[in-house]
Amino acid sequence: MFKLLGPHFLYLIAINDRGLNSLIVPGGYIDTAMAIGYVGALELLKKGVRKWRMNVDGIYPELLKSRGVYCKDGSILPTFYQRDDTLALYEAIHGYVTKYVNLYYDTSDKIIGDNEIQTFGQELTKSKSDGGCGILGVPLKNGRFTSAEQLTIVFTSIIFTSTVVHSAVNTAQYDTYGFPPNYPTRLDGAPPKNKSPLTEEDIVKCVVDRETTIEVMSLAIILSERITNALGDFEVNYTYDPAAVKIVEEFRKELKDIGQNINQRNEKLERKFEYLYPEEIPNSISL
Numbered sequence: 391m392f393k394l395l396g397p398h399f400l401y402l403i404a405i406n407d408r409g410l411n412s413l414i415v416p417g418g419y420i421d422t423a424m425a426i427g428y429v430g431a432l433e434l435l436k437k438g439v440r441k442w443r444m445n446v447d448g449i450y451p452e453l454l455k456s457r458g459v460y461c462k463d464g465s466i467l468p469t470f471y472q473r474d475d476t477l478a479l480y481e482a483i484h485g486y487v488t489k490y491v492n493l494y495y496d497t498s499d500k501i502i503g504d505n506e507i508q509t510f511g512q513e514l515t516k517s518k519s520d521g522g523c524g525i526l527g528v529p530l531k532n533g534r535f536t537s538a539e540q541l542t543i544v545f546t547s548i549i550f551t552s553t554v555v556h557s558a559v560n561t562a563q564y565d566t567y568g569f570p571p572n573y574p575t576r577l578d579g580a581p582p583k584n585k586s587p588l589t590e591e592d593i594v595k596c597v598v599d600r601e602t603t604i605e606v607m608s609l610a611i612i613l614s615e616r617i618t619n620a621l622g623d624f625e626v627n628y629t630y631d632p633a634a635v636k637i638v639e640e641f642r643k644e645l646k647d648i649g650q651n652i653n654q655r656n657e658k659l660e661r662k663f664e665y666l667y668p669e670e671i672p673n674s675i676s677l
Contacts, residue, residue, distance in 0.1 A: 391507065393628035394490050394545060398552040400618055400625060401676040423598075423606050425576040443527030448547030450480040471655070471663035472558060478648050479554045479666065480546075486641035487546045488538075493633055495538045502536055511535045514544070553621050557671040564614040570606050571597060613677060621645060621671040645669075 413419050414428050421428040446452050454460035454477070459467055462477065495501050502508075511530050516522025529540045566573050577596040582588065597603075619625050622642045629635055645668040656662035664670070 391491075391494075391510075391541075391545065393634070394487070395548060396628050397624040397626060397673045398549050400674040402552075402674055405676055419605065419609055423575055423602055423609065439524075442525075444525055444544065444547050445527035445529055448527070448551065449543065450476060450550065472666065475648075475652060475663070475666035476554055476558060478651070479645075479668065479671070480550055482641065482644045482648060483550050483554070484542065484546045485644070486637065487549065488542045489637045489640070490634065491538050491541045491545065493631075493637065495541065498537055501538065501541065502534065504535075507535055507541070511544075552674050553671050554666065556675045557616075558666060560677070561614055561616070561665045561670065564607075564610045567610040568607055570603050574598070575606055576602065615677055616670065616672045618672040618674055618676045620669045621673055622668070624673060 414431050415421065416428060418428060420426070420431050424431070426434070442448075446456055451460060454473060459470065459473060461467070461470075461473075464474075467473070495504075511528065511534065513522050514525050515528045515530060515533070516524070518524040529543050531537075531540070535541055567575065574597070576598050578598055579596050598606075622638070622645050629638055649668045652664075652667055656664065
């Protein structure tokens with residue numbers, strides 16, 4: 391299971407350390423360039439962690455169902471391309487993980503008797519005050535992994551979040567924030583107190599100074615970059631077992647097919663949705 395997850399943790403500790411020591415600190419980028427400031431950002435993070443549940447938010451079809459937008463035939467929000475591409479990628483990752491887990495855990499007894507896997511599950515769910523991760527909704531039974539399906543849900547969620555989810559919100563940052571007036575992270579002055587029309591001069595006065603504007607643009611372009619290999623093209627080759635190698639190769643083939651399907655759809659669009667091409671999704675949250 392280490393070999394399965396290893397590629398998706400590459401540089402993760404390093405980027406978290408950089409983020410906490412340069413972005414979310416007093417006087418850091420978020421504190422100076424965003425209205426919310428570093429205190430507000432930390433509060434949002436805490437709020438999100440308290441609400442996030444692996445068995446809903448970490449299972450993409452369940453998340454879509456909870457929002458009333460689950461659809462595979464385009465009948466609901468037919469131009470919701472992010473959903474369509476993400477769902478295809480989730481299913482590919484889920485299939486890949488299912489085959490990989492079942493290769494090594496073909497009986498429940500092997501899971502129940504695996505002390506390392508059981509300790510891993512306990513650490514995921516143990517409260518933070520007790521030294522655990524405090525993740526809600528981890529599909530354990532009486533505090534233990536008892537089936538391959540449970541492992542598949544957890545590992546799929548980890549890989550999916552570290553690759554597709556991160557790419558979906560990360561890749562588009564420059565397109566969204568690169569022209570700050572399009573999506574300002576901060577505005578100066580007091581917010582409107584009524585619905586009286588504003589003049590262009592009123593609006594221009596709210597726009598932040600040149601230095602902050604350049605700072606936002608620079609940060610957006612840096613954070614939009616990809617510095618690791620694409621999903622499935624692992625920097626470190628952990629897998630040598632012929633049966634596992636075959637599973638990885640099948641996963642890569644499915645990703646290629648998804649990319650071709652996205653290309654075919656985009657050929658018909660005036661404005662293409664290109665953020666979730668498999669070859670543009672990094673293996674890990676490395677930036």
